[in-house]
Amino acid sequence: MASSPDLYAFVRGEIVPLTRAYLHVSDLAIQRGYGIFDYFRVHETQPLFVEDHLDRFYESARLMQLAVPLTRAALHEVILELARRNDLALSGIKILLTGGYSPDGYTPTPGEASLVLIQQPLTMVEQAAVDCGIRIMSHEYVREVAQAKTINYTMGIRLIQRLQETGLDDVLYHQQSVVSEFPRSNFFIVRQDNTVVTPAENVLFGITRKKVLQLASRRYPVEEGPVTLMDIWQAKEAFLTNTTKRLLPVVELDGKPIGTGKPGEVTLALLAAFQELEQAELHVVRL
Structure with a gap:
């Protein structure tokens, strides 16, 4: 630094x-x-x-x-x-x-x-990334003491070179095809019936994740539970959440498109709702 x-x-x-x-x-x-x-x-x-x-x-x-x-x-x-x-x-x-x-x-x-x-x-994620979505790969790994936000990012850092070589944007961890999280983000899918689902095991409970679950529950069915690699390819949409990216559409996993291969309407609606929540929170603090 x-x-x-x-x-x-x-x-x-x-x-x-x-x-x-x-x-x-x-x-x-x-x-x-x-x-x-x-x-x-x-x-x-x-x-x-x-x-x-x-x-x-x-x-x-x-x-x-x-x-x-x-x-x-x-x-x-x-x-x-x-x-x-x-x-x-x-x-x-x-x-x-x-x-x-x-x-x-x-x-x-x-x-x-x-x-x-x-x-x-801080510079927030560029709008182009939201408009196009990101492409990711999967990797078999589970963080130790996943619910603690530890400073151990060894695996994520080791995989940076592979991401650079393949031109991909991030890596999604899984164990025997059951996915958990990204090195620095949580993961969601949207099923064909608009149910919003996020993994609940071997994940850090992100603050943006928490807020998105609250917002999504007002509009759509919501589940916290197992998500497999096959569930992702069969999903309508997918996105990640974290502090600096808010909600970022995920349009491809391991070379296969997710849904239409473009950012979906549920993802973008939740992003807009989250941005409104941020502004409301900051307004309350100012008052």
Whole structure:
């Protein structure tokens, strides 16, 4: 990450210039890749869906047996103060919590967890990607402790070169043809009868996923349950959800088209509803 002299970060109890935001080499994130994170958008100084993200952050910490060194209220104040100092028009804040400094590079030291907040300018997905949809491949893999948002993205990063070589956009994990998630996104299909379905096992419960399920339930039948590779090829539509992409149509899997091979009406309707929800949330915060 390029360091900007104009930005600030929070590192182990203090806000410092991003150019001085470092952890010691004994930290278990460096030594063993042990830690969690969460990430949310900030519009000017207003974090979007921040309470949902904090719920998930503290749950990830619990699952990974990490003690957050700040109360929820204190962490919220740090988020707001960092956003005020950096004063960016559109950005993302990443909250990192690692196993902290360890004398033997393996055993956590009580009270030594490292809490880090980084804020960076953000560019949302281009409209062309929404208009055309994306093409993906499948790969057999299940994340360890899938319901925790850990910093272990080894498999996703290893597969980047294959995606670049094939000209595809993302990779969908599955186990014996039962799909779960993307490295950084949740997955949905729309059946021929307009039922909106998303996997419920071996997935991280994304905040955009949560909001889309709520919105979809007002218009369509909704299910959380098994989705197979064959279900995808027989589906009417498919899409992914995450913080920076919102809803993004998926039009091809492993070289086979999904539905008509174009973004579908249910996907686009839910995207429009989600964008309205975002604006309503930001308006409430401003008030």
